[in-house]
Amino acid sequence: MLNFTDVHNRKDTRSVKWDILQDVFQSNDVLPMWVADMDFQTPQPVIDALVKRSKHGIFGYTILDNDVKDSIANWLKRRHNWSIQTDWLAFSPGVVASLHMAVQAFTEPSDKILIQTPVYTPFYNVIKKHNREVVKSPLKYSDNTYQIDFEDFEKKLKNGVKAFVLCSPHNPVGRVWQRDELKKMADLCVAYDVLIISDEIHGDLTFPGNKHIPIATLSEEINQQTITFMSPSKTFNLAGLQASYIVMADEKKRATLTEQLESQGHHMLNTMGNIALETAYNHGDDWLDELRNILQEHRDYVVAMFDQHAKQLKVIQSEGTYLLWIDCSALGLDDKSLKKFMIEQARVGMNAGIEYGEEGSQFMRMNIACPKATLEEGVNRIINAVK
CATH class of the missing domain: 3.90.1150.10 (Aspartate Aminotransferase, domain 1)
Incomplete structure (x- = not known):
């Protein structure tokens, strides 16, 4: 029950x-x-798994093995129809930490980074803390919902934007972006060679009748242009266990971000976060x-x-x-x-x-x-x- x-x-x-x-x-x-x-x-299976592991009483360094990675791949395929290879994965304590790493790895001071406002507050902080320029493309508010201003979006991309931080589903306005909206944004980013940094932490939490579409699934070209951040933390209320992962199909981008994560010691999960992630995805x-x-x-x-x-x-x-x-x-x-x-x-x-x-x-x-x-x-x- x-x-x-x-x-x-x-x-x-x-x-x-x-x-x-x-x-x-x-x-x-x-x-x-x-x-x-x-x-x-x-979920109770997660609680039981954590209790069982704690009773072992030894909490040494913990590996991220194939069982953990397979649980992610199976979840993404089962819930989002996204077939990934497990070697596309990297790990970090949280999505915000990953955002910091990505901004440092793929942009330089004074580079322009686009966000769609109003938006999750740490997006601003991550950009400003590393001396990058916040470029806003405000969403259009009308008829009790929000839409993308594609004319403004393209205008901003044309003006030298290096990266676009997508919030999908959008926090705080609650939009679950439709396929055509995602495709249009992604195609523009490809056309202007803008990196897509996609925060999809709320992707599992759509209301019945709405379907989250990972932007990287739209085409192989878009997949190569995108870095996707995900986590079970919002889905299963595990934020305090600090477990998130990054999906990157492009080998060069993966190597660049992995090196950045490792250089600052953010490439591992703690023992309990590791177990909670795997159990939640297998039994949740x-x-x-x-x-x-x-x-x-x-x-x-x-x-x-x-x-x-x-x-x-x-x-x-x-x-x-x-x-x-x-x-x-x-x-x-x-x-x-x-x-x-x-x-x-x-x-x-x-x-x-x-x-x-x-x-x-x-x-x-x-x-x-x-x-x-x-x-x-x-x-x-x-x-x-x-x-």
């Missing part, structure tokens, strides 16, 4: 989400619905299928409740991830006041949209990967504050 209803106490577990509320929100009296991890336990299908249904129910609940009781809040049409992007502009508050309102009046801790770029002004990002009781509490707090 899969259990997504129990409320687990995460306080005093050194949880980023639950244990630093005072630092983040200047209040401990908020319900945390912000940072992207889940309040669900990971049923759990994930149920999770996707739960998340869809949660999304629909939030949409219905706000539509009925707080029409000033508009949930953007979401096709994937467990993060809802909420247009709060009808409240008439500036960004500072909006954040203060949610903390002090609603007593719910969410991510302020402005953190994702100026295009996120007057938005909030809500994490719905929690038991229904927690979700209901958070939604009702917000509705009561709006009223």
